[in-house]
Every structure is written in structure tokens, then in C-alpha cells.
Amino acid sequence: MEKSVQNLVWALKFPVVLTYTVALKLKNRHMNNAENYLVHQKDFFRSGFLQDKSDKFASVRRKISEYALLGGKCRALDIATGQGDQAISLKDAGFLHTYAIDVVPERVDYCRRIHCGSGIEFRHMDASALDFEDDYFDSVVVSAALHDMPVSVRRKVISEMARVAKGYVVIFEPRTFRNRIAAFLYGHFGSFVDESLNFRDYVSEDLDSVLVDSGLKVVSEEHIWMGMMSIKVCQKMNAGSRIRTHVGTKPVDIPPILFC
Numbered sequence: 348m349e350k351s352v353q354n355l356v357w358a359l360k361f362p363v364v365l366t367y368t369v370a371l372k373l374k375n376r377h378m379n380n381a382e383n384y385l386v387h388q389k390d391f392f393r394s395g396f397l398q399d400k401s402d403k404f405a406s407v408r409r410k411i412s413e414y415a416l417l418g419g420k421c422r423a424l425d426i427a428t429g430q431g432d433q434a435i436s437l438k439d440a441g442f443l444h445t446y447a448i449d450v451v452p453e454r455v456d457y458c459r460r461i462h463c464g465s466g467i468e469f470r471h472m473d474a475s476a477l478d479f480e481d482d483y484f485d486s487v488v489v490s491a492a493l494h495d496m497p498v499s500v501r502r503k504v505i506s507e508m509a510r511v512a513k514g515y516v517v518i519f520e521p522r523t524f525r526n527r528i529a530a531f532l533y534g535h536f537g538s539f540v541d542e543s544l545n546f547r548d549y550v551s552e553d554l555d556s557v558l559v560d561s562g563l564k565v566v567s568e569e570h571i572w573m574g575m576m577s578i579k580v581c582q583k584m585n586a587g588s589r590i591r592t593h594v595g596t597k598p599v600d601i602p603p604i605l606f607c
């Protein structure tokens with residue numbers, strides 16, 4: 348199906364999805380903490396009617412992937428991949444090896460089915476305990492998922508992303524606000540339309556400090572998607588160091604990409 352048709356389908360389905368979202372959030376309203384937020388995530392995202400190949404963020408995927416390429420083009424990881432749209436974009440942008448993880452098994456199965464033959468490695472995994480070694484990826488990307496998590500889980504996930512990234516972490520999420528009125532208004536709007544039970548906490552958190560605590564420096568930020576979302580490009584603080592080796596007796600710098 349054409350992307351434009353997919354987006355039309357998404358717009359037509361929006362009232363149904365919104366009703367489903369509100370009803371499920373009422374049912375699961377107490378499931379916003381670290382112990383049980385995954386119950387709500389699994390309840391919401393395993394639903395078959397969300398699996399329709401439409402992507403409301405189609406217009407920004409390429410830009411996110413291009414930021415990710417700043418880290419090199421060997422290995423990329425897409426955290427909380429959902430339907431795999433960002434993972435596909437990373438691969439299309441030129442990454443040689445793309446991995447994508449999600450905590451809901453139905454979503455991973457769906458990705459394996461619809462993106463079969465893409466060469467992307469889809470794995471069932473919790474982003475707060477990544478089963479990858481330190482500095483394994485040139486870049487790690489997360490899109491539209493951190494705002495679903497309670498604060499303590501979000502911090503663990505950010506620290507895990509920083510651990511497995513060698514170069515860059517790119518974060519595409521709803522905007523956060525220091526201004527209390529803006530945070531209040533956007534937080535209430537988002538808590539109504541979005542599936543997250545933690546939207547309000549998310550938009551008022553000082554995300555940049557959390558990133559710094561995890562060893563990530565925000566090198567650029569762009570407000571996008573009608574000003575409602577932001578792309579933060581973060582560099583790992585010790586990134587940029589190149590691997591020193593010897594050719595004959597001379598030490599030379601080898602760019603990490605040669606070890607792909």
C-alpha cells in the first residue's frame with residue numbers, strides 16, 4: 348500500500364483508535380508505575396487493529412536516520428520498534444546492520460512477518476535490560492516510546508542506550524517543557540490522546556539532565572511535527588575516540604567503521 352493511502356487509513360481510523368485508547372486507559376489507569384506499566388503496554392500494543400502498516404511519523408523517519416548516521420554506518424539499534432518503521436528507515440538510510448527490539452512479543456512477530464527479507468534483526472527484549480555489549484552500536488535510536496515509561500524505567504532505558512551506543516543516541520519524542528503552563532497544557536492534551544499513562548510526567552521532566560547523568564550530551568535539538576515533537580541528537584561523552592593500532596611500527600587511527 349502507498350504511504351499516502353496508509354496515512355489516509357490512519358486518519359480515518361483515528362476516532363476508533365482514540366476511543367479504544369481512552370477506554371483502555373480508564374481500565375488500566377493505575378498501571379503507570381514500574382511494576383505494572385508493561386501490562387498496559389502489552390494490552391494496548393498487542394491489539395491486531397493497530398497493525399495496519401500506517402505510520403503517522405513517516406515524514407520524519409528519514410531525518411532521524413540521517414542524524415543516526417553521524418555515528419557511522421555499521422550498526423544501528425532501534426529501541427521499542429513497534430511496527431518497525433524506524434528500523435526500516437535506518438536500513439534504507441545505509442546502515443549495514445540494523446537491529447530492532449520491542450518488549451511486546453506480538454509486535455516483534457508482526458515485524459518479522461511484514462519486514463521478512465529486510466535483513467533487520469528483530470528481537471524480543473526489554474529496553475531497560477539490553478542484551479548487547481557496551482559500545483556495540485554506532486548509533487541507537489528511540490522514537491515515541493520513552494514517554495510511555497514511568498520515570499525510573501525511562502532512566503534505566505536511557506542509561507542502557509548510552510551503554511550500548513558508541514557514538515550517538517537519537518531521541519524522537521514529544522517535546523518537554525520547562526515552562527510550567529506549557530507543560531500543563533501539553534501534558535493534559537497528550538494524556539488524553541496518547542496511549543501513555545505517563546505523558547504528563549514525561550513532558551515536565553528535565554530530560555537533558557537525565558541524559559547528562561547517563562553520559563550523553565545533547566548536541567542539537569529540533570522541534571518538528573507541527574512543533575509537538577522533538578529530535579534530540581546526543582553524543583556519548585567519550586565518543587569520537589578512535590581506535591589506535593599499529594601498521595608496521597607506526598601507530599595509526601582506525602575509524603570504528605572498519606571493524607563492522
Ligand SMILES: C[S@@+](CC[C@H](N)C(=O)[O-])C[C@H]1O[C@@H](n2cnc3c(N)ncnc32)[C@H](O)[C@@H]1O
Binds near residue numbers: 426428448450473474
Ligand atoms: C508508541 S509505540 C512506538 C513504536 C515505534 N518506535 C514508532 O516510532 O512507531 C511504543 C513502543 O514501545 C514499546 N515499549 C514500551 N516499553 C518498552 C520496553 N521497556 N522495552 C522495549 N519496548 C518497549 C511498546 O511495546 C511499543 O511498541
